[in-house]
Every structure is written in structure tokens, then in C-alpha cells.
Amino acid sequence: QQQVKQSPQSLIVQKGGIPIINCAYENTAFDYFPWYQQFPGKGPALLIAIRPDVSEKKEGRFTISFNKSAKQFSLHIMDSQPGDSATYFCAASPDNTDKLIFGTGTRLQVFP
């Protein structure tokens, strides 16, 4: 069964902190790993994505670290701000499909 496990379920940091959200997968036939940000009552918005041939990708304050051998990937948010408070989902796409399998989500709260 295709699954993406995400942790922690919730995370609280102070402004300027670096929250880290982790995901792990079992199916080696995934070839695309995006992260989405979702605010209450809204659809998810793509933050950043990585392919398995790259170990790290950075876009602005967001960085993905990817460990292919461990089948794990993580999102780091540098200099977090209260406006980053949202739910974050990792996802994975099986080879040769447009499907996305989502992780369980992490609710992040950044306090001033």
C-alpha cells in the first residue's frame, strides 16, 4: 500500500525558529516529492518540490532535504514568521502518474 508518513502532527516554535517537518515513504516507485501549505478553509498551495536525484533544494526560506537510501525527506523553514502558521503536507507522486499521495499533515504555529 502506498503511504507517506509525516511527523510531527503539530509543532510550535517562536518567531525566528527553524521548524523541521519529516516525511518517510516505503514505495520506491515515487519520483516527485512536493510540499504544500494550507491555510484554514483554503486549498493547498505548492511550496517547494524535489526529485530523488537531488539531496537538497532551497527556495527562499524553505529547504527540502532528501535522503533516498533512508526513504525520508524533510522541510526546514528558516527564520519562521507568524504568517507561516499553517498546516503543511508532504506528498509523493508514483512514477509515471500525476497522482499525489499526501502525508497526514503538520499543524505549525509560530508565535511572535
Add this chain to the structure above:
Amino acid sequence: GAVVSQHPSWVICKSGTSVKIECRSLDFQATTMFWYRQFPKQSLMLMATSNEGSKATYEQGVEKDKFLINHASLTLSTLTVTSAHPEDSSFYICSAPLGGRVYEQYFGPGTRLTVT
């Protein structure tokens, strides 16, 4: 970035009635769209893949006769919840991939369905 819209944004209906939700890609064409369901504080669960010009593909456990999907054009997919029941109350979200693959998949703002 590309824009995907949904209509309505919220709907309340009585048990036993049917509800149609529209998903439109506003500035790009999408031969494939996806429908998700999200319960409060939970993840997005893929319900089905909507294919323009052909039948939708449903995920395991999703009743195709209850959740009717029609991909009428390259910019419009509709989800009809037939004979809705309170347990169908949820947040329904569609998405469309830009560029024909999963890259830059854009999500609609969601439709909140409440069945009374």
C-alpha cells in the same frame, strides 16, 4: 501562477438531494484533474482522477455511482454527490497539473459541503 477555481465555495443541502461542484482551470488546459476529500484536521484523500473525454478513474473504496465525475472540457470537471447523506459532509478540493505532468499541480480553493 496558474489558477484553479471551484464553485460553489460552500453549499448546504438536505439529505437525499444531489449536489454538483465545478472545478475550472482558468488560464490553462487540463486533460486531467483530481478530486480530493478532506475531513476536518485531516489529510487530503484522493477520490478520483477526472479524464477529459473519457471515464473517471476512482480510487479504491470510492463509490463511483455516488460520486459522479464528468470532465466536459479541457477546463472544466464536475463532481456530483448523489443522494447526499450527512456522512458526505466534507471539504472537497480539486486540482489540475500544469504542463501535463504532476509538476506544479494547482489546487482549487475547495468546496465545503454540509448535508443536513
